[in-house]
Amino acid sequence: MSQYEEETFNEQESLQLITTMINKAKADFVETGISAIMWGSIISFCALVQFVSYFYPLSWARYVWLLTFLAVVPQIIISARERRRMKFKTYYSDAMSGIWLSFAITMFLLSFYVNTIQVPYIQLHAETLFLIVYGVPTFATGFTRRFTPMIIGGIACWVFAILAFYTAYPYTMLYYVAAAQLAWFIPGFILQRRYLKAKKQQHV
């Protein structure tokens, strides 16, 4: 017998039901965290390679950041899969997509600007610029979704942006590593654990 066959219920139970259902909708985690883990790993790897190549020159190190362009392909596949798997849409789903798309376009334009402008890289404080931009969608996502790890990650990016301004290259690369870990890798890992836990509970 279904639990909904009983139609007589009082006002208190009615209010309780509304609260329970709203909480159920809020507690449903659809994000697997894979994108965040992927980007956290790639940015950390690229920054570490650039840092190491300063002391031990690597011929391919200057091309390592091209990995970020290549990673757009798996990102599109992951996003499409997550979208297909999504059984509901929230009011801020579109807003989140807009924020991260703006971030991708800004990163592309900023990379173009930094590589084209005729100013020595060190004088440009490019790391500061990039770290400021890293912080924007990360903080916005954490704040909108009430996801503390990403709020902390976003703030960490901005703190590292200030520190990078006063730090000499190549040590600024280590801020990239720390920012990528705090802003994406660790929050992505937490999301992945929550997702797997929620998935497991659904199958119990």
Add this chain to the structure above:
Amino acid sequence: MFKDLDPILHSQLRLAVMSLLISVKEAEFTFIKEKTNATAGNLSVQVQKLKEAGYIDVVKEFKDNYPNTTCKITKKGIKAFEEYVNTLQQYLNVKK
């Protein structure tokens, strides 16, 4: 004098569906079924009643070659839900 509770909403499953849909932009039938633990048959009947009342929109389409039903609360549905909650609060305040 209190208003009567909306009979369309004052039903456990229909209220559960509306409470879910008020929290999201739109949701698939399978998601609602999963969250309410209702049977597909019972849920279909209640979703149809909500649709007939103009409280929700139901869109049937194909997703990955399978039929997929999506439900979305309407402006009329939001207004009815808000009124229902307000009336509920009035009842509860009097009983305090």
